Amino acid sequence: MLRIILGASGAVLAAGLAALNLSPIGQIYLPSATGIVAKQMCSLTWVSGLDPDQARAMYLDPLLGDAGSVLTHHIDADNHQVTANFLGLFWTQRAVWRDGLGCTLVHGGHGFDPDLTVPxxxxxxxxxxxxxxxxxxxxxxxxxxxxxxxxxxxxxxxxxxxxxxxxxxxxxxxxxxxxxxxxxxxxxxxxxxxxxxxxxxxxxxxxxxLDIRAEGDIPALAAVGDPRLADITVESLLRMTGGLAIAELNNGMDPNSQMLFTAWDMPHFAATRERLHAPGDHWQYMSGNTILASDTMQRRLGDxxxxxxxxxxxxxxxxxxxxxxxxxxxxxxxxxxxxxxxxxxxxxxxxxxxxxxxxxxxxxxxxxxxxxxxxxxxxxxxxxxxxxxxxxxxxxxxxxxxxxxxxxxxxxxxxxxxxxxxxxxxxxxxxxxxxxxxxxxxxxxxxxxxxAPVEVPPVEVPEAGASEDEPL
CATH class of the missing domain: 3.40.710.10 (DD-peptidase/beta-lactamase superfamily)
Known part of the structure; x- marks a missing residue:
């Protein structure tokens, strides 16, 4: 009987976790939460040089609130990486430090080179x-x-x-x-x-x-193949008038959180969001705009x-x-x-x-x-x-x-x-x-x-008939 009860409980738990994983909480909120913990603890430790306990207490715990008690992290000093997860088991995220490049969330490889450094x-x-x-x-x-x-x-x-x-x-x-x-x-x-x-x-x-007002100049948008996106310019992106649905609410469930902490290709994520407004018609502060502009410029800086x-x-x-x-x-x-x-x-x-x-x-x-x-x-x-x-x-x-x-x-x-x-x-x-x-x-x-202005003594004017070569 005990085995039956434990088996049934395990099945219920597994079904619950599966359902949670397919929900917005499992798809966005929890990965965003573990992502920000891994990323920030990595950067604040090895880029900023702060004490890890101080960094967690100041930067993360007040931000996470009650959720912080179920979000754990582990610092691997030998490999310069931080992992974070939910209840020590689930929704694990990993951030890796590289010299000169800081820390990067690594979701699944995608050509990421852990040995690359640019000191x-x-x-x-x-x-x-x-x-x-x-x-x-x-x-x-x-x-x-x-x-x-x-x-x-x-x-x-x-x-x-x-x-x-x-x-x-x-x-x-x-x-x-x-x-x-x-x-x-x-x-x-x-x-x-x-x-x-x-x-x-x-x-x-x-x-x-670069011409910030040139149309059709954003590679990530061109790759989408939607001609309606060609009128978005670098200037409209830097001014936050790109018109795409990349809302930034900083609540862990918004597209910006999803982009920052779950997407391995952030420009592609931003470029494939729904178009809500023509560029210049609507101002809305959204980091995805700058991601698209940044990608555009970076491609011109080298191969x-x-x-x-x-x-x-x-x-x-x-x-x-x-x-x-x-x-x-x-x-x-x-x-x-x-x-x-x-x-x-x-x-x-x-x-x-x-x-x-x-x-x-x-x-x-x-x-x-x-x-x-x-x-x-x-x-x-x-x-x-x-x-x-x-x-x-x-x-x-x-x-x-x-x-x-x-x-x-x-x-x-x-x-x-x-x-x-x-x-x-x-x-x-x-x-x-x-x-x-x-x-x-x-x-x-x-x-x-x-x-206070410095008082300058008055210049004496030479008497009439004085030589022009005479020092004043």
Missing amino acids: VAHDFMPMELDTAHRDAWFDREALDAAVLGAFDDAAQDSRNTLGVAILHQGRLVAEHYAPGASRETRFHGWSMTKSVITTLAGSMVQDGM SLPEQIAALRARIYEPLGIYSAIMEPGENGVFQGSSYMYATAQDWARLGQLYLDNGVANGTRILPEDWYSIVAEPTPGSGGGYGMGFWLPTEATGLPPETIMMSGFQGQWGYVLPAQELVIVRFGATIGVSSRSGRLAREVVDALRPP
């Missing part, structure tokens, strides 16, 4: 604090209060701010890091990565390699992933002195250009500085002269809040109207304020509460005090 050629080059410039231009007490105020008061909140860096006129005037992080930490920018891809687009436009990574570094990173940046690819080698770039706070700030410098780095023009105005042009339908790959300040933000902003999930922010010649970046693991990063930016602006 970064140079160590991170830190800027040192310019105290003389800071003291000449800022109210020191107000600036310090703004920066320290961006970090947690443990008795009141849990914003989990990890790093802040501020540049003024290209000089480092402030930085601060939470315990466990430092100026060497590569911070996950999440959707700040979209601004990097938009910068790559600008560099390719500058060199005549192999190492060549493409080298070209990205040579075009954007190295001219700016950025040597910490890691752009992670998906399983098929395509840049995850919507969400997966990691870099130090200073190097993220260096990217913003390129825009303050009107697209010029060390005397070389990287971006077209009008690129700032292009990315800062409000996209119709966005309520004035989105340009092209950058967010824009609305009146409610209290920021100068010419500001452009990089922004990412869990409170990643980068502010570029041209009138004030400021770049402000903030990184953390903020879930369920405001990061109050806008207040940080406003307080830094308020702390700015232009130095």
Whole structure:
């Protein structure tokens, strides 16, 4: 009798698991949950260099909520990989770290080469604090209060701010890091990565390699064979007006979660979604748009992933002195250009500085002269809040109207304020509460005090008849 009962119970359990596996929960939600655990624990451990327990506690457990108790992970330090699953058995996902490429979710091979590496050629080059410039231009007490105020008061909140860096006129005037992080930490920018891809687009436009308004120029869409998709351009994708059904709700059940954590070919996933609107007719923030644009550009950078990574570094990173940046690819080698770039706070700030410098780095023009105005042009339908790959300040933000902003999930922010010649970046693991990063930016602006003008003694005018060669 016991055998019959156990057999019947086993059959019921198996049938239940089979039904669950065929449902949206089994097809999308649980693979997305185990996928984000494996991917993030891998990247935060070996790319960011954070303590794994700290990373899980800050970045993942608040995000997963009650589900976190049934989602386990295992770090294989010898093979540089992390596996995660449900109840220790089901819906297992695996992420693999490779030097210079970061971590990639590996669903089933698909040509993935675990031995491929593209090491970064140079160590991170830190800027040192310019105290003389800071003291000449800022109210020191107000600036310090703004920066320290961006970090947690443990008795009141849990914003989990990890790093802040501020540049003024290209000089480092402030930085601060939470315990466990430092100026060497590569911070996950999440959707700040979209601004990097938009910068790559600008560099390719500058060199005549890309026309962002050309139709029929998106390879992943051309492969679908639907002529209605030919009118989607790189610009419409970067402006989030591509019109495809790639909704981003960050709830684990949306197409974006399915794309990020279950698809081995993300551009194909995005390209095969239903067309809902003609390009330009409807604004909706969706990472799949940037995935399609990123894939389009990457294919023009070389014939192999190492060549493409080298070209990205040579075009954007190295001219700016950025040597910490890691752009992670998906399983098929395509840049995850919507969400997966990691870099130090200073190097993220260096990217913003390129825009303050009107697209010029060390005397070389990287971006077209009008690129700032292009990315800062409000996209119709966005309520004035989105340009092209950058967010824009609305009146409610209290920021100068010419500001452009990089922004990412869990409170990643980068502010570029041209009138004030400021770049402000903030990184953390903020879930369920405001990061109050806008207040940080406003307080830094308020702390700015232009130095008093230097009194120049009046020039003596020579008397009539004096020789022109006589020194004045």
